[in-house]
Amino acid sequence: MAYLKPPGNLRRMSNRRTNPDFLNGVPELVVLELLSRRAMYGYELVQAIRERSGGELTFGEGAVYPLLHKLEERGHLASRRVPVGGRSRVVYRVTRPGKKRLAETVGEWRRIAASVQDILQGGEHAIAKALAEGRIR
Amino acid sequence: MLSLKLWPKAASAETTLHAELVRHGLPAEYARRTADELADHRADLLADLKGDGDAEATVRQRLGETRRLARQIAIAYRQRSWFGRWPLVTSLFLAPLAFATLWLAVSFATAAGLMTSEGLFGNGHAVDGQTWRDATIAQRYCTAVALMSSFLLPTVFAWKACGWLLRRSLSRVAAGIACGAIAVLNGCFLHQTLPCPDDPTLACNSIALFVGRISAADQIPWMVLPVAGTQVAIVLATGLAVLWHDQRRRQQALLADDGAAPEWAIAA
Numbered sequence: 001m002a003y004l005k006p007p008g009n010l011r012r013m014s015n016r017r018t019n020p021d022f023l024n025g026v027p028e029l030v031v032l033e034l035l036s037r038r039a040m041y042g043y044e045l046v047q048a049i050r051e052r053s054g055g056e057l058t059f060g061e062g063a064v065y066p067l068l069h070k071l072e073e074r075g076h077l078a079s080r081r082v083p084v085g086g087r088s089r090v091v092y093r094v095t096r097p098g099k100k101r102l103a104e105t106v107g108e109w110r111r112i113a114a115s116v117q118d119i120l121q122g123g124e125h126a127i128a129k130a131l132a133e134g135r136i137r
Numbered sequence: 138m139l140s141l142k143l144w145p146k147a148a149s150a151e152t153t154l155h156a157e158l159v160r161h162g163l164p165a166e167y168a169r170r171t172a173d174e175l176a177d178h179r180a181d182l183l184a185d186l187k188g189d190g191d192a193e194a195t196v197r198q199r200l201g202e203t204r205r206l207a208r209q210i211a212i213a214y215r216q217r218s219w220f221g222r223w224p225l226v227t228s229l230f231l232a233p234l235a236f237a238t239l240w241l242a243v244s245f246a247t248a249a250g251l252m253t254s255e256g257l258f259g260n261g262h263a264v265d266g267q268t269w270r271d272a273t274i275a276q277r278y279c280t281a282v283a284l285m286s287s288f289l290l291p292t293v294f295a296w297k298a299c300g301w302l303l304r305r306s307l308s309r310v311a312a313g314i315a316c317g318a319i320a321v322l323n324g325c326f327l328h329q330t331l332p333c334p335d336d337p338t339l340a341c342n343s344i345a346l347f348v349g350r351i352s353a354a355d356q357i358p359w360m361v362l363p364v365a366g367t368q369v370a371i372v373l374a375t376g377l378a379v380l381w382h383d384q385r386r387r388q389q390a391l392l393a394d395d396g397a398a399p400e401w402a403i404a405a
Contacts, residue, residue, distance in 0.1 A: 041177075042174050042178050043177070043182065046178070061175060061178060061199075061200055061201075062200075062201065062205075062206045062210050062213065063213055065171055065174055065175060065178075065210065066171070066214055066217075067213070069167070069170075069171070070213075070217050073217075087177055088173075088177075089177055090170075090174055
């Protein structure tokens, strides 16, 4: 996912490093994927995103929590409060509709990523494949 | 002490995330939950960074300043719905369009309801393809339809639509614009009773646009203007009540926050 790195000028423009606009939709995919593996609370999730992406994906707390709430409102996530050391943590898990949504998003992402990859490689492979499948003449 | 001012005072230099979220117009419960989760997040981050030099500075750098974080959360909240992303389109076009549709529907439904109970009011007289009624009865029809569609409907619609738009867009400007557009439209739609040219004891009802040709306006401009003015004023008053109610809600949430367990406060 090296091509997801924000360009240098974008990094300089903001004093807090977050990912650029073309990653719209990716936070939802990443959050659903990580939470489908196991239930997590917000901090754990943010840490998991950083670690699993090797520090490349940094959505920022201001984006992650509203996203969790939005997905919960849409029924893709469910939450429960867990008391930990005198505090109460909100732990999120993916619901059945959330898993369905994840499957759709993963499929979509794979198609787009493959298309972009084809273009970056010069497009010959994609043209040959499309010709073979009869999608273009 | 609750202020009646619609616009809050400038926030103090020291603030909390909950207070900032409430100031942005987020629902109190949502603001409380988000602030609690981020306070918990911050505590975990601080615990992880213990012994790493200036942990507070690192946390501040990671989370950002309170006001900036609150603005980011408010923007993300608005982005959740199409209406929140396009508040001006909703205020200027969709709300008036929905109102005009409902206005026509209520007008015709009320008129149809009255006609089905025609026996109570007396039958109409057909002259040259036009149904004329006794002038007193026609006036009663007109008053009933106007009360439903030009007074009751706009009040309820402005209250619901402005409140709904405020919750989605968090913008009092957008809610105010929607209310203004509905008020202007409501002032333009008029119900009128026209006297029969052949028999002054008979009359019929019609709908007119204030901005266009009003059949009887040249005869009764003094009656049309106050009615249209009242129709505009009733919607504007409702809109102001919605904005005042929202301001009170924000202030009450902030007052409730004063007694709550303190989350972190950062010089913003």
